[in-house]
Amino acid sequence: MRILACIKRVPITGGRIVLTDDARAIDTRHLGFTMSPHEECGVEEAVRIIETNGGDSVVLTLGPSEAVEQLRDAMALGIDRAIHLLTDDQEWDGEATAAALTEAIQSDEATSGRFDLIFFGNESADSAGFQVGARVARALGRYCATGLKGVSVEGSSVRCEQEVEGGRDVYVLPLPAVLTVKEGLNLPRYPSVPGRMRARSKPVAVSTPLRPEPQLELVRLIVPAGQGRQAEVLGSGAAAAPAVVEVLRKAGVL
Amino acid sequence: MVLVLVEHSEANPTDPSLQALTLARSFGQPVHALLVGAAADLSEHGVSVTHVAEHVALGSFAPDAWAAILGEVAGRLSASAVIAAGTERGNEVIARLAARTGLPFAANCIAVSPGPPVTVTRLRWGGSLLEEARLHGSHALITVAPHVVPVEPSPMPADIERFTPDLSDEDLLVRVVEHVAALGGGVSLTEAKVVVSGGRGVGSKEGFAMIEELAGLLGAAVGCSRAVTSAGWRPHTDQVGQTGTKVAPEVYIACGISGATQHMAGLKGAKRILAINTDPEAPMMLNADYAVVGDLKEIVPAISAEIRKSR
Incomplete structure (x- = not known):
């Protein structure tokens, strides 16, 4: 099988989000970065399916030069090679991102063969547009299931499970298919030291797509006012237990 | 006019859909509703026409079919905006409509102003950050973040128009074929006191x-x-x-x-x-x-x- 996992580099925001002076981005000078959580599960799923069925796997991202770190992370987990669509610091909207990814996928498939499965996160942790996977699927003319917490390849089809109220809805799609997944699909492994070593020498193909004018244009970001909670310190250590019980009693839960 | 996809549970509209109807009125245009499978009473929610899509194949959720129907009705009525609740299904269906039309889609909005261009305030980072954005497209595709916009009743008699959409086999392929019930036991996180x-x-x-x-x-x-x-x-x-x-x-x-x-x-x-x-x-x-x-x-x-x- 051939499997592609699409990922996005996002900051680890910690306790409080601070914006740049022009309020058009998060001030990331003091922040670490990671792969968006849902997508990490897409990478893990891709690696597991290839481990079971054999084949090869590719990771694809659109992002700044530093996003190569997240591509290496994915390869450390077992992905074979990477494609990096290099951008400057400007944001790309969902439509532009999907168009660039589609072109990269078509070009890779022209030389290496069709991907049986393409994984996306259901939505990115940061901009949360909920749309890139569906747009790429449509552009490639492939069926798509979204928001999945269960994926199993069964011959030439894939069984997909979506968590809904009261249980799970099941979809069965023919391959090739595009799947958007959510955290909880699996528990991503930690990269091993040999995995990290191998990832360093795995190939990364870089190209620089042109950014079209955004259709969804970011004007500015706003940090919402807090909920205005004012913490009352009940005490410290075990001695605070009676005060805690009093609070629970007043809240009507004891 | 603006068209709102209203999700329902056995003909009862869901709260997030009623919140979407409330936000839809900020366009200052007539609001039409689209329901798939059953009519619901929307007379308290400022809806002038309720369109009800009925089709023998729509017994289970089929997101491409829903997107096709929504696109067909929006096109027929020249809707300036198509709106849904920012639920899993709402976001999924509008994303598919965006994919079919190439239009911009703003997910999980908490405020809109009609423009042009349409301007929205939407949630990022699960609501830890807000974004103000402009939509540059012939029509706006929007979902409304659940449980942020309070429902404001606006009584208005609604006409009900039932129709049978044309659906291709392709649009019906991705559909729910089975429901696996959750195992009971334990206190549910979402409902726990x-x-x-x-x-x-x-x-x-x-x-x-x-x-x-x-x-x-x-x-x-x-x-x-x-x-x-x-x-x-x-x-x-x-x-x-x-x-x-x-x-x-x-x-x-x-x-x-x-x-x-x-x-x-x-x-x-x-x-x-x-x-x-x-x-x-x-x-x-x-x-x-x-x-x-x-x-x-x-x-x-x-x-x-x-x-x-x-x-």
């Missing part, structure tokens, strides 16, 4: 025994932070936060949780927050209503003992 949640500070899988003990005494659900599920100490179904479950208890007890935005995004519905942490400056402690400073391994068992003593 009390949630006792543990973070990295709990220290280990075994450390959750004391969290479970306190939860048991309170009839509470057990929750945890993302650090805990990533470490494999608890299943992902226990995770509270942006990529986990959003909770709305009377009391949320956060034990050894630092309070990263990822976690706080799941707590916006909590009435009272009690935080237990060794670090009095942890974001969780600063965003709580009550704080206890110290080692949860001493404090949590002491609270359990105090509850037992008081019974």
Whole structure:
């Protein structure tokens, strides 16, 4: 099988989000970065399916030069090679991102063969547009299931499970298919030291797509006012237990 | 006019869809509703026409078919905007409509102004950050963040127009073919009146025994932070936060949780927050209503003992 996992580099925001002076981005000078959580599960799923069925796997991202770190992370987990669509610091909207990814996928498939499965996160942790996977699927003319917490390849089809109220809805799609997944699909492994070593020498193909004018244009970001909670310190250590019980009693839960 | 996809459960419109109808009225244009499978009474919600799509193949959810129907009706009526609730289904269907039309799509909006260009305020980072954005397209595709915009009734008699959409086999291929019921047991996180949640500070899988003990005494659900599920100490179904479950208890007890935005995004519905942490400056402690400073391994068992003593 051939499997592609699409990922996005996002900051680890910690306790409080601070914006740049022009309020058009998060001030990331003091922040670490990671792969968006849902997508990490897409990478893990891709690696597991290839481990079971054999084949090869590719990771694809659109992002700044530093996003190569997240591509290496994915390869450390077992992905074979990477494609990096290099951008400057400007944001790309969902439509532009999907168009660039589609072109990269078509070009890779022209030389290496069709991907049986393409994984996306259901939505990115940061901009949360909920749309890139569906747009790429449509552009490639492939069926798509979204928001999945269960994926199993069964011959030439894939069984997909979506968590809904009261249980799970099941979809069965023919391959090739595009799947958007959510955290909880699996528990991503930690990269091993040999995995990290191998990832360093795995190939990364870089190209620089042109950014079209955004259709969804970011004007500015706003940090919402807090909920205005004012913490009352009940005490410290075990001695605070009676005060805690009093609070629970007043809240009507004891 | 603007067209709103209204989700329903056995002909009762869902709350997020009613919230979407309320926000849709900010366009200052007639509001039409589209329902798939059954009509609902929307006479209190400012809807002038309710379109009801009926088709023998629509007994189970088929997202491409829903997107096709929505696109067909929007095109026929020249809708200037198509709006849905920012639920899993609403976002999925509008994303598919965006893919079919190439139009811009703004997910999880909390405010709109009609423009042109249409301007929205939408949620990022699970609501920890807001974005103001402009939509440059012939039509706007929008979903409305659930449980942010209060429903404002606006009585108006609604005409009901039933129709049978043309659907291709292709549009019906992706559909729900089976529903697997969840196993019962335990207190549901989303409905619990009390949630006792543990973070990295709990220290280990075994450390959750004391969290479970306190939860048991309170009839509470057990929750945890993302650090805990990533470490494999608890299943992902226990995770509270942006990529986990959003909770709305009377009391949320956060034990050894630092309070990263990822976690706080799941707590916006909590009435009272009690935080237990060794670090009095942890974001969780600063965003709580009550704080206890110290080692949860001493404090949590002491609270359990105090509850037992008081019974």
